[in-house]
Amino acid sequence: MLRWLILMPKILVTNDDGVHSEGIKALAAALASLGEVTVVAPLTEASAIGHALTFRRPLRLETFGPRVYAVDGTPTDCVNIAITQVLDGKPDLIVSGINKGWNLGDDVTYSGTVAGALEGALLGIPSIAVSAARPPEGCEFEFSAKAAALAAEAVLTHGMPKSMLLNVNVPRHRNKGFKVTVQAKRNHVTVVSERIDPRGQAYYWIEEGENDWEPHDRSDYQAVRDGYISITPLQPDMTAHDALGYVEGLPLVTPAQVR
Amino acid sequence: MLRWLILMPKILVTNDDGVHSEGIKALAAALASLGEVTVVAPLTEASAIGHALTFRRPLRLETFGPRVYAVDGTPTDCVNIAITQVLDGKPDLIVSGINKGWNLGDDVTYSGTVAGALEGALLGIPSIAVSAARPPEGCEFEFSAKAAALAAEAVLTHGMPKSMLLNVNVPRHRNKGFKVTVQAKRNHVTVVSERIDPRGQAYYWIEEGENDWEPHDRSDYQAVRDGYISITPLQPDMTAHDALGYVEGLPLVTPAQVR
Numbered sequence: 001m002l003r004w005l006i007l008m009p010k011i012l013v014t015n016d017d018g019v020h021s022e023g024i025k026a027l028a029a030a031l032a033s034l035g036e037v038t039v040v041a042p043l044t045e046a047s048a049i050g051h052a053l054t055f056r057r058p059l060r061l062e063t064f065g066p067r068v069y070a071v072d073g074t075p076t077d078c079v080n081i082a083i084t085q086v087l088d089g090k091p092d093l094i095v096s097g098i099n100k101g102w103n104l105g106d107d108v109t110y111s112g113t114v115a116g117a118l119e120g121a122l123l124g125i126p127s128i129a130v131s132a133a134r135p136p137e138g139c140e141f142e143f144s145a146k147a148a149a150l151a152a153e154a155v156l157t158h159g160m161p162k163s164m165l166l167n168v169n170v171p172r173h174r175n176k177g178f179k180v181t182v183q184a185k186r187n188h189v190t191v192v193s194e195r196i197d198p199r200g201q202a203y204y205w206i207e208e209g210e211n212d213w214e215p216h217d218r219s220d221y222q223a224v225r226d227g228y229i230s231i232t233p234l235q236p237d238m239t240a241h242d243a244l245g246y247v248e249g250l251p252l253v254t255p256a257q258v259r
Numbered sequence: 260m261l262r263w264l265i266l267m268p269k270i271l272v273t274n275d276d277g278v279h280s281e282g283i284k285a286l287a288a289a290l291a292s293l294g295e296v297t298v299v300a301p302l303t304e305a306s307a308i309g310h311a312l313t314f315r316r317p318l319r320l321e322t323f324g325p326r327v328y329a330v331d332g333t334p335t336d337c338v339n340i341a342i343t344q345v346l347d348g349k350p351d352l353i354v355s356g357i358n359k360g361w362n363l364g365d366d367v368t369y370s371g372t373v374a375g376a377l378e379g380a381l382l383g384i385p386s387i388a389v390s391a392a393r394p395p396e397g398c399e400f401e402f403s404a405k406a407a408a409l410a411a412e413a414v415l416t417h418g419m420p421k422s423m424l425l426n427v428n429v430p431r432h433r434n435k436g437f438k439v440t441v442q443a444k445r446n447h448v449t450v451v452s453e454r455i456d457p458r459g460q461a462y463y464w465i466e467e468g469e470n471d472w473e474p475h476d477r478s479d480y481q482a483v484r485d486g487y488i489s490i491t492p493l494q495p496d497m498t499a500h501d502a503l504g505y506v507e508g509l510p511l512v513t514p515a516q517v518r
Contacts, residue, residue, distance in 0.1 A: 050309030050335075051368045058454070058462040076309075076369075080465055084451040106381055106495045109310045110335075115368075122365055122447040154509040163444065164499045166506065178511040182498040185422065188381045192343040195317070203317040206339055231511065233502035236365045239441040240423045243492035247425065250413040252437040252490065 009035035009092040009156050012120075014078045016046045016099065016112025019070040023098035023141050027130065028068075030145035031095060034153055036067075038091070040082035042112075043070040051076055051115040061085060075116030083123070094120035095152055097130030100139045102169045104131075104221045105184030105213060108234065117165040122236060126160035128152060133172040133224070144170040147229050151178075169220055169230040179228035184219035187212040268294035268351040268415050271379075273337045275305045275358065275371025278329040282357035282400050286389065287327075289404035290354060293412055295326075297350070299341035301371075302329040310335055310374040320344060334375030342382070353379035354411055356389030359398045361428045363390075363479045364443030364472060367493065376424040381495060385419035387411060392431040392483070403429040406488050410437075428479055428489040438487035443478035446471040 011031050015024045019041040031037050043062065054073045061081055062070045069086055071078045075096060083090055096116030103111040113129050120127030128151055132144040147170050155166070167183075191207040213221045223230035270290050274283045278300040290296050302321065313332045320340055321329045328345055330337045334355060342349055355375030362370040372388050379386030387410055391403040406429050414425070426442075450466040472480045482489035 045315070050311040050374065052309040052311055053369055053465055055465060055467065056304070058464050060460075060462055077465060080449045080451055081463055083449055085453065085463065108497060109374075109377060109381075109495050110312055115309065118368060122368075122445070123449065124447070150511065151509075154511055158509055161499075161502055161505055164502050180503055180506045182500070182503070183496050185496070186381070188383070190339045190342055190382065192339055194344065201319075203319055204340055204344065205317050206312055206314060206336060208314065231506055233499035233506050234497040235499035235502070236368050236497065237442050237444070238367060238493040238495065238497065240420075240492035240494035241441070243420055243423050243494070244439055244441070246420055247439045247490055247492050250410075250417055252409065252413055 010087060011035045011037045012082050012087065012091040012094045013037055013039045014041050014075050014094065014096050014116040016042060016049060016075045016116065018042050018045045019064060019068065023100055023132065023139065026141035026145040027095060027098050027148055030149040031152055034149060034156060035092065038067045038082065038087060040069045040071060040078045040086055042075060042078060043072045046074050046112050049074050049112040049115070050110050051118055053077060075112045076119045079116055079119040090123065090125050093152060093156055094125050094127040095130060095148060097148065098141050098144045099131035101134040102131045102224060103129065103167065104169055104224065105186045105219065107186065108167060108183060114167060118236060121163050121165040124162055126155050127165040128155065128168060129165060130168045132170050135172050140172050151231060164233050164235045167232040167234050169224050171224040171227050171229065175229065176227045177229065178231050179223040181220040181223045181230045181232045182218050183232055183234065184216060184221035185214040187214060269346060270294045270296045271341050271346065271350040271353045272296055272298045273300050273334050273353065273355050273375040275301060275308060275334045275375065277301050277304045278323060278327065282359055282391065282398065285400035285404040286354060286357050286407055289408040290411055293408060293415060294351065297326045297341065297346060299328045299330060299337045299345055301334060301337060302331045305333050305371050308333050308371040308374070309369050310377055312336060334371045335378045338375055338378040349382065349384050352411060352415055353384050353386040354389060354407060357400050357403045357407065358390035360393040361390045361483060362388065362426065363428055363483065364445045366445065367426060367442060373426060377495060380422050380424040383421055385414050386424040387414065387427060388424060389427045391429050394431050399431050410490060423492050423494045426491040426493050428483050430483040430486050430488065434488065435486045436488065437490050438482040440479040440482045440489045440491045441477050442491055442493065443475060443480035444473040446473065
């Protein structure tokens, strides 16, 4: 029994929809059989928050139950507060989600759910982000949580290379199992709508734009459309290695010309 | 004269330190000779905000002078409001900065300055992020602005491949001209300090951790340390292509086992 306790993996669960969201509860429940689960999540919804860290104000940590905590900050804040204030060091695994709505293609760069796992990757912790389809009738978190637990179990058993994360997106229908994918490219469209307030002043809503994805057989977007659970390895290096030659070819100046 | 007006490039300037920051003023001034400069920047400081979009509340747009506007949101918001509400469509170039403090290595994923340029890249607009050293005695914005203008001129003249941005970091001393670099890897350290408020309750400050960079001859971090202006091509694809084989090798289950 003592040996079992010592070997039990520590799993940190976070998200961007907040500690009270249905998705994080389903996720924590599904992971409970794999290890000791601790939830440290934003107090309120922090969607599309990206990989933001709160430097300009202090953070508070609230306890909501046994091993359930909330931070009045971002998913990235939560991971850092969890490791330094809640857990006794780094967990064996971080799982972020389940987000209500996919995080596919270039949109991963906006995602708070992915950012929680990205922070784990930067800290050298095996990390997984999980997002579910958001159909009009609501998310199917139980099935997504089962998929997340299967990915988590595989990672706990087989390890993960350093400085990476898995981005898991679960379709609602036509499930055909996991498919290993690459991040899709989206042709971005900006949609901003103007409204007028009762005082006659304009204000603006940023809308989630239309999806216009570049076709790619192996993309995360194509996989979920085809009914697969998409699983994409991501890493924080954004270097455009293919473009190094382009930059070398730019007529950039000698030191004497700059100063 | 008419022809010159028609051909004058449109340059959008944004940042994360806010519309009133010294860095954005130096940048806008240095770019004025290259085209028609419009500033659309956050109303207040939005550092370490990452690639965040504001979906949950509407945004306001304020005018602060001829072609100088502020949005009560993030750099990403600013780019979207600028394109739809301020400019007549997409500009020819976006330059984000000048940030007070470098944006190097994995830290680019947190950076609001880089996010402003990343949003441009996602929208298919040639984009540049510019950051200056933050020595104890303050930033040297004028020199950094000159470097930014040289990079901007090269891009306006020679174009830029689609869906990428340039991340420019300017050292304070020992300038040896531009060096083309790759994003450095940082071994992350989390530093969170606990304090006690007058009511006896704990609160937490996230601190910018110690830098522990993995050595790399061609990294952005090494370049600025050596006195070069680092110029790194970045792109939004975070796929860990080298890890696709690892994920393929995970014992992920068949559809029947998931549902």
